[in-house]
Amino acid sequence: MKFTGVNLLDELARPELADLRAVFRKRSVNKGEVVFRPDGPEDLVFVVGKGRVRVYLAYEDKEFTLAILNPGDPYSTHSGCYIQALEDAELLLTDVRSVKRCLTEIPLFTRTMVRVLGHILRNSFSIIGGLAFKDIYNRLMDYILHEARTSGTPENGGRLVELNLTIEQLSQLMGATRQTVSTLLNDMERAGLMFKRGRGVYFIPDLDALERAAGSAD
Incomplete structure (x- = not known):
């Protein structure tokens, strides 16, 4: 950050x-x-x-x-x-x-x-x-992608990214409600785009897949 x-x-x-x-x-x-x-x-x-x-x-x-x-x-x-x-x-x-x-x-x-x-x-x-021009899902994925590419740690072909933000802080950053951001993060996990490792820590197995998903959400 x-x-x-x-x-x-x-x-x-x-x-x-x-x-x-x-x-x-x-x-x-x-x-x-x-x-x-x-x-x-x-x-x-x-x-x-x-x-x-x-x-x-x-x-x-x-x-x-x-x-x-x-x-x-x-x-x-x-x-x-x-x-x-x-x-x-x-x-x-x-x-x-x-x-x-x-x-x-x-x-x-x-x-x-x-x-x-x-x-x-x-x-x-x-x-x-x-x-x-973008909905909240797209903005959230764009943000996580940016953080992963600029400060993420390579791991097993993917990236480990430490956002160091609570859900509430992340929602404030996105200009959305806490419930909306929490739901979207859960949706991304269910889709296999990323997996939570700890508070504010996520593993992204395939950055390209996340980028394609972000593009398809435009």
């Missing part, structure tokens, strides 16, 4: 950046806590220190997850999105003015932030396109 390929915590831990690291303050948040809201007064930038948080949009009773941030990922609170802790987490917070030093002294900070924003923009277009 990590999409930047870079961990800013490693950069901030460099001895020569000790004074820069000091501008960040730690904030512990509890699982399920909505840390920031679109209408919040705070204008901050943070780096995830521990745990995972999700960035999402909400309209009436629907939620659309745009990104799941892991340790080392940065983000800004004035993006117009909700930020919620998926598990007990720790954030490293600083004001926007101090971030200018990060951008100057840690070029990697800029590149990583661009990757994060680019990923969220891509996810936004994907959600819009999925809602307009």
